[in-house]
Amino acid sequence: MKLTLIGIGTGNPEHLTLQAVRAMNAQDLILIPHKGATKDDLAQLRRDICGQVITNRSTQLVEITLPVRNESTADYRKRVDDWHDAIAQVWQAAIAQHPGAENVALLVWGDPSLYDSTLRIAARLHPALKIEVIPGITSLQGLTAAHATVLNEIGAPFIVTTGRRLRDEGWPLGVDTVAVMLDGTCAFQTLPPDGIDIWWGAYVGMKEQIIESGPLADVCEKIIARRADARAAHGWIMDIYLLRKS
Template sequence: MRELVLVGIGTGAPGHLTDDGRDALTRADVVLLPRKGSDKAALAELRVALLRSIGSSARIAPFDMPNRNEILPYEERVERWHDAIAAVWAEALRVAKPQGAVALMVWGDPGLYDSTLRIAARLDPVPRLRVIPGITALQALTAAHAIPFNSVAGSVLVTTGRRLRTEGWPANAETVAVMLDGDGAFAALPDQGLHIWWGAYLGMTEQILDAGPIAEAAPRIASARAAARLRHGWIMDTYLLRRGA
């Protein structure tokens, strides 16, 4: 493998792929394709459908995502998980024997709360890396709600659901964008004049949106995301919180 191209595909909507991303995927010899179990088979199917929709004839090199050891401390758990993912990438590539560039479609953005670059750095030898951004989930969210990302001259803190759940509302924050929240940390926040803008399956036909004062919107969102996960087998969502909106 001479080159590994990480292509941001936004939230999976075909329109979130840039022209540069389309060009990279159509030129790639092999595309690495993660499989996350039968309950999330639709995620792999969406990636394949996206490839075919742009006329890519790249060979597919599937790999099964390893599970994290939930018993280990968080940072060690993630480090070992990344090691395991790099190992299955290497095996998939050994079988595929790529003759040209290898591409990997990254849900969201390769540089924003994503570990693909860290995993790629574990390959031996480390390939030449090229990153092509797509539409990020945060761009898709604010566009869907037709709101600005920040207030006038205001700052935005981007954090994870895990940190919001364990640490609460960040000190002195006005606007907080939350990624990777599988457990609905927003539901445990005190009201304190918070407003939430939430979205799932952004840009897709399945898109769901909700917004409002957090005391009113949180129960609706929790119910909607549980129903959507049950219906589709997976959910990708994110949200923005703002004080005094």
């Protein structure tokens, strides 16, 4: 059996590459993860994308319910490892119910290589399993496109990090540009704002897209408020931002 991990961009069906469309139509089985009622939009988006591009009537869509991460363990890495083990077991059980499926796929937000654990979870399955990766447009690309800006200054490095690390460790050393993902607490508000510009976006590339930019001191509170309103309206939020020292 072959497991194909297909990058589907940030939720816009037009982000699919021709390679992704061909791969989706070559599958016997596509697993659709479900993360509970508050995030049903994410599962529905995957179903909608499949409905728009799959013409192979033999391709089956199978919804799977993902386990919730146990937050009671103090060790963050152990919490994540245990959670990934549990997800791998759910995948395996779903695949086992379709013994005739030779080509199975998962649709991955953005690209499987960037702050996504699908490849790590797939590695927990049978060692003989062949894994194929189809790249996709990332939220970083969606963000810079939405703001018509670039990630890096000429010849300069940048760092991609998480909100937790920005909050706990402050501005990374040696760079003037920081891209921040997986930030549930608006970690940018912990930084001294003077001399920092921000480009922020939520649901980038989707019809719900909202963006803000400007000096951090000027737009910090506005971003926090817009983020809270959007999360309340949709029940979930996926956002990302770029910070640069002036």
